[in-house]
Amino acid sequence: MKLTMASSPHNHSHKSLTRLMLSVIAACIPGLIAQVFFFGTGVLIQLVLALVAVSVFEAAIMLIRKRPVWPALSDGSAWLTAVLLALSIPPLAPWWIIVIGCLFSIVIVKQLYGGLGFNLxxxxxxxxxxxxxxxxxxxxxxxxxTDLINTPIGFADQLRLIFTDFTASGFSLDQVRAGVDGLTMATPLDTVKTDIAHGLTVTESMQKPIFNEWAGLGWAWVNLGFLAGGLYLLKAKIINWHIPVSFIVTLAVCSAIGYIASPGTEPGTLFHLLSGATMMGAFFIATDPVSAATTNKGRLIYGALIGLLIYLIRTFGGFPDAIAFSVLLINIAVPLIDYYTQPRTYGHGAVK
Amino acid sequence: MSELKTLYKEGVWVNNPALVQLLGLCPLLAVTSTVTNALGLGLATLLVLIGSNVTVSIVRNWVPKDIRIPVFVMIIAGFVTIVQLLMNAYTFGLYQSLGIFIPLIVTNCAIIGRAEAYASKNPVHLSAFDGLMMGLGFMAVLLVLGAMRELIGQGTLFDGADLLLGPWAQSLRIEVFNFDNQFLLAILPPGAFLGLGLLIAAKNVIDAQIKSKQVAPPEAEKGPRARVTSLT
Structure with missing residues (x-):
């Protein structure tokens, strides 16, 4: 009988990179369903476009770099990028928007820095x-x-809008966007921001048909969808709790303080947590293993800084939502955060 | 002759002020949104560079080492003022569109860098040629970057060339593509950073290819290496 002696580590995770990425994509499904339900099948068209585009660009750049194509493509990281991008852009944006986005994300942001694992x-x-x-x-x-659109448009018309800018009956996107009162409608975050700038209070702004009792109509469900997916990721131990928890707690605390200080111009905690891309940002975007902080203490700081920036930009900045800006800005700070939060190595340094 | 050739190589390629020394990036990144702006600023910088190099070279033996930097800055500022007044008089439209970046040529490190590193140590004719070559190298990068950004940003080339060259130059305007939407990023400063990064990368690729094509110096000159351990 021969006993083989295996070297450590003796217990290892069975999660391959591909499985990990595909699980994250799968966890996007509840949010995706909510988005399709409330904003139409345009999301799915964008998703297909994005998946095709990233595959083409990833394959092309791997050929240029003289690297094997299939391993890079099949690790699923490019597809995850495509899914996140397709979920972030307006569902009926023209087709070239998402293609340019995929080109930039894969070629410049990822591969020019050295590919997966090297992107800052x-x-x-x-x-x-x-x-x-x-x-x-x-x-x-x-x-x-969709409930608030005057003339609901079908799948064929959405396809036409994305590729030719007009529906079969000749309506442009702006005309389609016109709501029940004939005015084009922004997102809830944008509406509140504009109304406050025009001197309305939050309560007055929230009388508009775009809101329900939680946050924006539809947006709350999209956020709850991403929350559900995020909880699955936590349960499956694909992401750590540090980043989402410190992210959400910071945003909640900041918006609560703001609400107490100025209830007329602050929409409050629930609104901040359930509108825009908050939940998607907390569980799917800030937790990107490559560009996020890598130590546990660092992750807490990283999430908290993102939450703080989101609150500051949403409240005082020029843009209605701020997930992307905040994540990119704190990405820059990650090497510094990691440097100062190195855990004590066993046997080195004093225990405090 | 070989000194002139070296100066030419250094200025335009090997030691290019924008691509290798990375000096004078502030105007480089700020004004290259169109070819016309780039050409205007490139010419202005070229004139200042030649003038300051010649003057610094003339006075190099009378300027005490301790106060040379203030003296050089004064000379450069004098030439910048001349160029600014000339542009104000003859190319007013361009003068307005370049705005603060014409007086800011004073602070362009590429100019004081050449005054300090070359003109203060070399005779007048060589300094003038060095200024010309460095200026041309800088202008070439400005032009390529300006063309890239104008082409991607608004699909044209030489838009507004009449501001610099007179009314006949309106016919120079080429419309390469026609977009409904400008690609704003290329026109905004981030596009300049991305574009410059790509240009530097392209230069490095070309350098690497040139290097790999050069025949490696033959090893045989040293004689065969004596192997003291066997391979197997």
Whole structure:
């Protein structure tokens, strides 16, 4: 009988990179379903477009770099980038928006820095910021939830809008976006921000049909969907609790303090937590293992800083939502955070 | 002759002020949103660089070492003022569109760098040629970056060239693509940083290829290496 002697580590995780990435993509499904339900099947068209685009770009750049194509493609990281980007952009944005975004995220943000594991910045969010800065009109053309659209549009018309800018009956995106009162509608975060700037109080602003009792109509469910997916990721031990918890707690504390200090101009904690991309940011974007902090103490600081920045930009900044900007800004600080939060090695240094 | 050739190589490629020394990036990144702006600033910098190099070289033996930097800065500031007044007089539109970046040529480190590193130690004719080559190298990068950003940003080339060259230059404007939407990022400063990064990368790639094509110096000159351990 021969006893083989295996070297340590003796217990290892069975999670391969591909499985990990595919699980994260799977965890996006509840949020995706909510988005499709409230904002139409345009999301799915964008998703398919993005998946095709990242596959093409990833394969092309691997050929240029003379590296094997299939291992890079099949690790699923590019597909995850595609899913996150497709979920972040307005569902009926023209097709070239998402293609430019995929090109930038894969070629410049990821592969020019050396590929997966070497990128300083979160590829999906860097591409989102590029698009938002370059094409503000297309990137803020969010549809109101389907219940509030005057003339609901079908799948074929959505396809036409994405590829030709017009529906079969000749309506442009702006006309389709016009809500029940004939005015185009922004996202709830944007509406509250604009109304406060115009001197309305939050309570007055929330009378509008775009809101329900929690946050924006539809947006609360999208956020709850991503929360459910995020809890699955925690349960499956794919992400650590540190980043989402410190992120959400900081945002909640800041918005609570703001609400207590100025209830007329602050929409409050629940609104901040359930609108925009808060939950998606907390569980899916800030937890990117490559661009996030790597020590546990560092992760707490990292999440907290992102939460703080989101509150500050949402409240005092020029943009309605701030997940992408905050994540990118704190990505820059990650090497510093990691440097100062190194855990004590066993046997070195004094125990305090 | 070989000194001139070295100066030419150094200025335009090997030691290019923008791509290798990374000096004078503030105007480089700020004004290269169109080819016309880039050409205007490039010419202004070129003139100042030649003028200051010549003057510094003339006075190099009378300037005490301890106060040379203030003296050089005064000379450069004098030339910048001349160029600024000339542009104000003859290319007013461009003068307005370049704005603060013309007086800021004074602080362009590439200029004081050449005054200190070359002109203060070399005779007048060589200094003038060095200024010309460094200026051309800088202007070439400005032009390429300006062309990249204008092409990607708004799909044209030489837009507004009449501001610099007179009314006949309106016909120089080329519309390469026609977009409904400007690609704002290329026109905004981040596009300049990305573009410069790509240019530096391209230069490094070309250098690496040139290096790999050069025949490696033959090993045989040293004689065969005596192997003291056997391979197997």
């Amino acid at each position: 910045f979160n590829p999906a969010m860097a591409a989102y910021v590029l698009l938002l800065v370059s094409f503000p009109v297309q990137m803020t053309a969010w549809l109101p939830v």
